[in-house]
Amino acid sequence: MGLTAAEIEALRLSLLVSAAAVAGSLPFGVLVAWVLARLRFPGKTLLDGFVHLPLVLPPVVVGYVLLVSLGRNGPLGALLERWFGIAVAFTWKGAAVASAVIAFPLMVRAIRLALEGVDRRLEQAARTLGCGPVETFFTVTLPLALPGISAGVVLAFARSLSEFGATITFVSNIPGETRTLPLALYALIQTPGGEAAAARLCAISVVLAFAALLASEALARRFARRLEG
Amino acid sequence: MLDLAVRRTQGVFTLDVSFAAGSGVTALFGRSGSGKTSVINMVAGLSRPDDGRIVVGGRLLFDSGRRIDVPPEDRRVGCVFQEARLFPHLSVRANLTFGMKRLAPAERKIPFDVVIGVLGIDHLLERHPARLSGGEKQRVAIGRALLASPRILLMDEPLAALDAARKEEVLPFIARVARQFAVPMLYVSHSMDEVLRLADTLVLIDGGRVAAVGTVESVLARTDLRPLTGRYDAGAVVEGIVAGHDEDFGVTRLAFGGGELVVGRLALAIGTRTRVRIHARDVAIALDRPERISVRNVLPCVVRSVAAAEGHLVDVVLDCGGSPLWSQITRQAQAALALAPGLPVHALIKAVTIARGDVAGR
Incomplete structure (x- = not known):
């Protein structure tokens, strides 16, 4: 049973959108997680709440906010288009932005936990050995937090794969541009006689999700082995 | 080599310590909670005195009056902590060279081969810290601090977390390090055995204050200090x-x-x-x-x-x-x-x- 052209297209788009979403948000995720894990400042609870908002809001709300702000006529969208010539509305890039925003809290939570688990006394030891704070972060903190960071990445990737509400609200359901697996599935279900094809997409989704989980397990084992020498 | 006067208030505890230490091994001796570790952390730059002055090897590291506070990475102060604090993701070799490779080659005063020879750790180089015994870890930690060619070596109860047999294993190495490398050492301990075997100068700390400073013999000869130097050990x-x-x-x-x-x-x-x-x-x-x-x-x-x-x-x-x-x-x-x-x-x-x-x- 080979995949149809439409299925391959949806699969490709899903992987592309999710990969772009994770890759684009990872640096911000690490930064925000570090700020939440290590700094104390007034308004920290507020920032924490704001970061977690997409987790508890209906995705449609997130999609609507993105549409209003990043759409062609939105304040941010207009700036993006004028300065960088980038239009995200109704493109796969917009789908990636929507996925990134929705998956961000999950990524930050995992990375924050990992950073909080790093023994700060090791960072102090690095400092006394002539290693500045930034270098210490990259040579000691980050490597030690890597298992947690990879867990955050996998989690965010999986969440991006399953993103639906914010995506369809923000960038609509355009075949070949924004029609990822969940959106393709939705389109098929709306079509009379599309049940069989929908079932095939379901199967693909399950396989993909399962593969992501297995990959994350394998990664975690590798990191653990490395720390045990 | 070390000239220090620091004050810090933390809750009800006030640390007010000043002393000068020459070359050789200076022991900071006192009960737990007397402020020994705080002094070490201040010299290392890991905690900041409310006010005071710290000079190591002629270099001003901290001066509250002149608003000087050299960050730890620029102090060239080697630390060996109670727990070895080796980097678990790096091999023993990478741990040892961690500080060394951040120095300009001309600044590396202590050769790698000599250190691993003196500490007897040449057979451990490719292992990871998780595969070392407590005594081996502490020897690697000493080597790592030494190889960064520090102006002073701070040791914060490096044997306290080891059992008696491991202590006996590591103590001779510390004694050799103190004799062989011309690095002054500030050694925190609450064990008189260790002080006797290692130290030249003894700084007695009690309740955040210096109770006595002098050669080990002269301080221990004072009967008035017996409550501090230990009743049964006296x-x-x-x-x-x-x-x-x-x-x-x-x-x-x-x-x-x-x-x-x-x-x-x-x-x-x-x-x-x-x-x-x-x-x-x-x-x-x-x-x-x-x-x-x-x-x-x-x-x-x-x-x-x-x-x-x-x-x-x-x-x-x-x-x-x-x-x-x-x-x-x-x-x-x-x-x-x-x-x-x-x-x-x-x-x-x-x-x-x-x-x-x-x-x-x-």
Whole structure:
């Protein structure tokens, strides 16, 4: 049973959108997680709440906010288009932005936990050995937090794969541009006689999700082995 | 080498410490909670005094008045902590070179091969810290700090987390490091055994303040400091030289100002300078020289002072050819012998009471 052209297209788009979403948000995720894990400042609870908002809001709300702000006529969208010539509305890039925003809290939570688990006394030891704070972060903190960071990445990737509400609200359901697996599935279900094809997409989704989980397990084992020498 | 005056208030505890330490090993000795570790952290730059001044090797590292606070990475101060704090994601070799490779080659004063030779860790280089024993970890931590060519080596109870056997394993390495590399050492400890075996200078800390500073011998010779130096550990420290061994009986003779001291066979060459602690509880006093007695060390002395100690005990300080000896006896015994300053007596010390931990080669 080979995949149809439409299925391959949806699969490709899903992987592309999710990969772009994770890759684009990872640096911000690490930064925000570090700020939440290590700094104390007034308004920290507020920032924490704001970061977690997409987790508890209906995705449609997130999609609507993105549409209003990043759409062609939105304040941010207009700036993006004028300065960088980038239009995200109704493109796969917009789908990636929507996925990134929705998956961000999950990524930050995992990375924050990992950073909080790093023994700060090791960072102090690095400092006394002539290693500045930034270098210490990259040579000691980050490597030690890597298992947690990879867990955050996998989690965010999986969440991006399953993103639906914010995506369809923000960038609509355009075949070949924004029609990822969940959106393709939705389109098929709306079509009379599309049940069989929908079932095939379901199967693909399950396989993909399962593969992501297995990959994350394998990664975690590798990191653990490395720390045990 | 180290010149320090720091103050810091934390809740109800006030740390107010100032002392200067020369080359060699300076021990910071005191009970837990007395502020020893805080001093180390301030020298390392890991915590900041409210005010004060810290100078290491002629370089000003902290001065509250001039708003100077050199960050830890620029202080060139080596630290060995109670827990080894090795980087678990790096091999032993990468741990060892972590500080070294951040130095310009011209600044690397201590060669890699010499350090791993002295510390006996050459067979561990490719392992990860998780595969090391506690003693091995601590040796690697010492090597890592040394290889960063520090101006001073700070050791914060490096043996406290080890069991007795591991302590005995690591202690000689620290002694060798102190002798072989010309790096001054500030050694925090609450174990008098370690202080005796390593330190030249002793800084006694109590309740966040310096109670006494001086050579180990001079500080330990002060009876007024006994509550701080340890009641059961108390004893005078005598410097001597290995005069000879009697292989038939398995004993070693140590020459010191007051004559000769017979102790169990020491693995030290003839002529080695040694430091011996003689516990006050183990010194008996006789007015006449006893004959036909098992006690091997009968040393003529003069009573220098008699002071009441806790309960039914008195501390008697004896002058034994210039070296102070302490004896702790009951008040009843003191009365029966009418011990008073100036009285010539004999100090009796059983050779078996001087244990290996009491003798340190210098």
